[in-house]
Amino acid sequence: MEHNNQTQTISTHSPFTQPIRCIVKLGGAAITCKNELEMINEETLQKVSEQLRQAMITSSEKPPGMDWSKRPGSSEICCNPEEFGDQSVVDFSRFIVVHGAGSFGHFQASKSSVHKGQLNKPLVKAGFVATRISVTTLTLEIIRALAREGIPSVGMSPFSSGWFTRERQVSSADISSVAKAIDSGFTPVLHGDAVLDEILGCTILSGDVIISHLAAYSKPEYVVFLTDVYGVYDRPPTEPDAILLKEIAVSEDGSWSVVKPKLQNSIELTVAAHDTTGGMQTKISEAAMIAKLGIDVYIVKAATSHSLRALTGELRGNIPDDWLGTVVRSSR
Amino acid sequence: MEHNNQTQTISTHSPFTQPIRCIVKLGGAAITCKNELEMINEETLQKVSEQLRQAMITSSEKPPGMDWSKRPGSSEICCNPEEFGDQSVVDFSRFIVVHGAGSFGHFQASKSSVHKGQLNKPLVKAGFVATRISVTTLTLEIIRALAREGIPSVGMSPFSSGWFTRERQVSSADISSVAKAIDSGFTPVLHGDAVLDEILGCTILSGDVIISHLAAYSKPEYVVFLTDVYGVYDRPPTEPDAILLKEIAVSEDGSWSVVKPKLQNSIELTVAAHDTTGGMQTKISEAAMIAKLGIDVYIVKAATSHSLRALTGELRGNIPDDWLGTVVRSSR
Numbered sequence: 001m002e003h004n005n006q007t008q009t010i011s012t013h014s015p016f017t018q019p020i021r022c023i024v025k026l027g028g029a030a031i032t033c034k035n036e037l038e039m040i041n042e043e044t045l046q047k048v049s050e051q052l053r054q055a056m057i058t059s060s061e062k063p064p065g066m067d068w069s070k071r072p073g074s075s076e077i078c079c080n081p082e083e084f085g086d087q088s089v090v091d092f093s094r095f096i097v098v099h100g101a102g103s104f105g106h107f108q109a110s111k112s113s114v115h116k117g118q119l120n121k122p123l124v125k126a127g128f129v130a131t132r133i134s135v136t137t138l139t140l141e142i143i144r145a146l147a148r149e150g151i152p153s154v155g156m157s158p159f160s161s162g163w164f165t166r167e168r169q170v171s172s173a174d175i176s177s178v179a180k181a182i183d184s185g186f187t188p189v190l191h192g193d194a195v196l197d198e199i200l201g202c203t204i205l206s207g208d209v210i211i212s213h214l215a216a217y218s219k220p221e222y223v224v225f226l227t228d229v230y231g232v233y234d235r236p237p238t239e240p241d242a243i244l245l246k247e248i249a250v251s252e253d254g255s256w257s258v259v260k261p262k263l264q265n266s267i268e269l270t271v272a273a274h275d276t277t278g279g280m281q282t283k284i285s286e287a288a289m290i291a292k293l294g295i296d297v298y299i300v301k302a303a304t305s306h307s308l309r310a311l312t313g314e315l316r317g318n319i320p321d322d323w324l325g326t327v328v329r330s331s332r
Numbered sequence: 333m334e335h336n337n338q339t340q341t342i343s344t345h346s347p348f349t350q351p352i353r354c355i356v357k358l359g360g361a362a363i364t365c366k367n368e369l370e371m372i373n374e375e376t377l378q379k380v381s382e383q384l385r386q387a388m389i390t391s392s393e394k395p396p397g398m399d400w401s402k403r404p405g406s407s408e409i410c411c412n413p414e415e416f417g418d419q420s421v422v423d424f425s426r427f428i429v430v431h432g433a434g435s436f437g438h439f440q441a442s443k444s445s446v447h448k449g450q451l452n453k454p455l456v457k458a459g460f461v462a463t464r465i466s467v468t469t470l471t472l473e474i475i476r477a478l479a480r481e482g483i484p485s486v487g488m489s490p491f492s493s494g495w496f497t498r499e500r501q502v503s504s505a506d507i508s509s510v511a512k513a514i515d516s517g518f519t520p521v522l523h524g525d526a527v528l529d530e531i532l533g534c535t536i537l538s539g540d541v542i543i544s545h546l547a548a549y550s551k552p553e554y555v556v557f558l559t560d561v562y563g564v565y566d567r568p569p570t571e572p573d574a575i576l577l578k579e580i581a582v583s584e585d586g587s588w589s590v591v592k593p594k595l596q597n598s599i600e601l602t603v604a605a606h607d608t609t610g611g612m613q614t615k616i617s618e619a620a621m622i623a624k625l626g627i628d629v630y631i632v633k634a635a636t637s638h639s640l641r642a643l644t645g646e647l648r649g650n651i652p653d654d655w656l657g658t659v660v661r662s663s664r
Contacts, residue, residue, distance in 0.1 A: 038402040064454075068440050068462035069469060070370040079443060079462065084455035108400050111411060119516055122396075123416035129484050129518075130400035130411065133476055136487060137401060140472060144465055152461050155468060156492040162509050174506060177494050184451055184528055186461075196516055 015179040020220040021093040023211055024052065024311065026142065028102025028192070029228040030302035038104050038134060045145045047303035048226060053149040055311035056092045056187075063090045063150030092152065094182050096214060097142075097189045100207045104138035105131045109194065109204055115168075117200025128202050131194040132159060139191045146187065154186045158193040158205055165205055166198040170213045178214070190214075208286040215290045223290050224310045225283065226302035231326030232284060234263065244324065248284070249331035250291040256284065256328070287328040294332070300325035347511040352552040353425040355543055356384065356643065358474065360434025360524070361560040362634035370436050370466060377477045379635035380558060385481040387643035388424045388519075395422045395482030424484065426514050428546060429474075429521045432539045436470035437463045441526065441536055447500075449532025460534050463526040464491060471523045478519065486518045490525040490537055497537055498530040502545045510546070522546075540618040547622045555622050556642045557615065558634035563658030564616060566595065576656065580616070581663035582623040588616065588660070619660040626664070632657035 026048060033039040053062065064083040101109075109115060112127020119125050139155050146153035162174030181188045192207040215223055233242040247260035287297040298310035306324045309315055319327055358380060365371040385394065396415040433441075441447060444459020451457050471487055478485035494506030513520045524539040547555055565574040579592035619629040630642035638656045641647055651659055 064458065066458040066461040067465055068443075068458075069465055079440070081443060081455055084453075084458060090454065108411070111400075111413060121416075122422065123413055125484055125517060126396065126398040126400075126416060129398040129479050129486065132486055133399055133401055133472070133479060136468075136472055136475075140465070140468055143468075147461050147465060152457055154461065154464055154491065155489065157487065157489065159486065160488040160509065161492045162494060162506055164512070174494055177492065180496070180528055184533070185457060196512055201516070 014217050015176040016218045017183055020218040021095060023096045023214055023220045023223045025207055025211055025225045026099035027227040028100030030226050032102030034103055036103060037107055040141055044303045049145045049149045051308045051311055053151055056095055057090055065150060066147035067144045095187050098207045098211050099142055099191045101135050101192050105135040108134050114194050114202055115204040117197055117202055119201035128194045135191055135193055143189050152186045153189050154181055156188045156190050158190055159195050163195050163205060165195055165203055168203050171198055175217050208283060212286050212289050215295055222313055223295055223297045225299045226307055230301045230324045231299045245326050248328045250288040251331050254288055254292055256288045291328045291330050294330050297328040298325055346549050347508040348550045349515055352550040355428045355546055355552045355555045357539055357543055357557045358431035359559040360432030362558050364434030366435055368435060369439055372473055376635045381477045381481045383640045383643055385483055388427055389422055397482060398479035399476045427519050430539045430543050431474055431523045433467050433524050437467040440466050446526050446534055447536040449529055449534055451533035460526045467523055467525055475521050484518045485521050486513055488520045488522050490522055491527050495527050495537060497527055497535055500535050503530055507549050540615060544618050544621050547627055554645055555627055555629045557631040558639055562633045562656045563631045577658050580660045582620045583663050586620055586624055588620045623660045623662050626662050629660040630657055
């Protein structure tokens with residue numbers, strides 16, 4: 001796979017002064033309504049935000065909200081300064097949130113083939129602008145949902161944060177700004193985005209590639225992919241006999257095999273045809289790349305008791321039998 | 333003024349490969365409804381976007397829109413790929429747009445005193461998040477309004493684009509990403525924002541300070557400040573005898589004087605008390621700093637025939653007598 005070369009040459013110099021606890025991917029399919037253009041799955045997003053808050057702070061009490069925007073139909077802004085008191089800030093653990101596009105951005109990107117480059121074509125240039133408008137609309141709503149839970153979320157849109165590619169591989173990224181935001185106590189929110197490509201002119205940088213890159217620099221304790229199915233299956237999960245792959249081991253050369261359950265037949269993987277940034281095959285490849293670094297990756301259904309267990313980190317070491325999800329880890 | 337030192341030490345090395353034609357400030361007071369929280373002045377914003385498009389392309393024909401988002405109440409996305417044809421892209425002149433916050437962000441920032449720093453206080457941290465949510469909501473709407481006119485606008489939010497301050501002075505900024513966006517044919521949109529400060533923890537970086545900094549690096553042919561009044565007056569413009577200052581000359585030491593009209597009395601300046609990032613006094617100081625670099629600055633009422641003349645650059649050299657606005661230029 002092309003991506004290997006790039007990851008192998010990543011320097012070990014990291015701008016992160018302290019370890020990152022977790023990088024979480026909010027899958028586009030989980031937080032948006034896949035079959036309805038530009039529609040957020042509010043219920044899942046709210047639950048995901050709540051679980052993130054529970055995973056990030058030890059206190060069971062919800063801290064005051066940080067989205068002081070005017071609510072539709074209201075002329076007032078909800079903010080009560082007295083709620084905040086004078087004590088020092090709640091200590092949130094160091095998380096990075098990356099989200100996919102789901103029903104935002106994909107339409108605009110595929111209609112104009114932004115991922116193929118050629119910015120000199122009027123349609124591609126317009127599609128680039130339109131894609132960014134759509135994905136930044138989504139990211140703003142996600143930041144607001146997290147902020148309402150009291151999570152100090154700040155947007156760091158890749159296009160504007162110095163992420164550039166060279167033939168679709170990340171060629172530069174301003175990781176130090178992400179590190180500074182975390183050191184200042186914030187939770188950075190990144191997302192799949194249209195970016196400039198040094199050779200192609202432009203392309204689509206997927207959330208999964210962003211996570212691989214961030215994981216290589218920040219070496220988080222674990223990575224969680226929140227999706228709309230229980231994990232990785234041996235065939236499309238809509239098929240009646242689909243088997244959930246509970247553990248995948250990644251060897252040093254990046255190849256992977258299913259450890260649990262013991263399977264007789266070879267694996268056929270789910271690849272969602274509509275996903276311009278790659279489906280489950282890409283996800284496993286990216287997860288394997290992260291696992292190779294010695295970082296456990298949990299692929300789990302969003303907004304379930306299983307995702308909460310993955311987010312809190314209680315799965316490290318031992319995976320309970322009643323946990324539904326896929327763990328991808330190094331075979332070492 | 334404190335800011336002088338910083339501007340004087342700016343290196344002349346510029347990442348811009350070709351000259352920038354114009355930096356435009358969309359004043360918060362002009363594009364939002366000052367007295368209503370988080371309310372855009374849609375009519376002015378639409379007119380400003382139209383004038384920008386007229387100033388940026390020579391063709392009188394409006395290019396196809398680039399905001400393909402779903403409209404409220406519709407399940408479809410407006411985009412007709414055939415509109416774009418196969419010819420090469422329309423050549424937009426190299427503009428940078430910077431906007432203020434108006435009734436977005438100011439409430440959140442002042443309620444929590446983000447400009448004073450102290451991120452270890454829960455209220456300040458929450459206010460930082462809330463301010464960014466509010467100003468990025470506004471910037472998204474401005475980007476969409478520009479895109480609807482066919483302007484290839486892309487957001488580059490200062491917090492996420494490597495803008496940091498040190499005791500409120502810009503200490504670093506990723507200008508090269510702005511230059512790359514322009515070289516790729518886009519119109520970057522920046523805005524006043526909450527940013528990290530190396531000494532204070534955080535502060536508010538105003539749109540006017542961003543413009544000074546960008547002007548020093550990009551040396552635009554001219555700078556336009558679009559406001560809600562006709563220009564700079566000798567006293568609050570609501571007073572019956574207020575006189576519009578048509579020309580201000582800036583000497584090499586940065587001091588300035590009114591050249592036109594000839595005035596008898598000393599100048600009392602309009603300072604809007606609610607403006608946390610400084611009112612007209614800040615604006616003149618920042619304008620003077622830009623003028624010192626040999627760049628003409630036009631301060632003019634948005635969405636008028638006068639603003640269109642300023643944006644197209646027809647005022648360079650000779651200011652017609654019937655033009656209403658304030659020009660700030662070097663006395664050399």
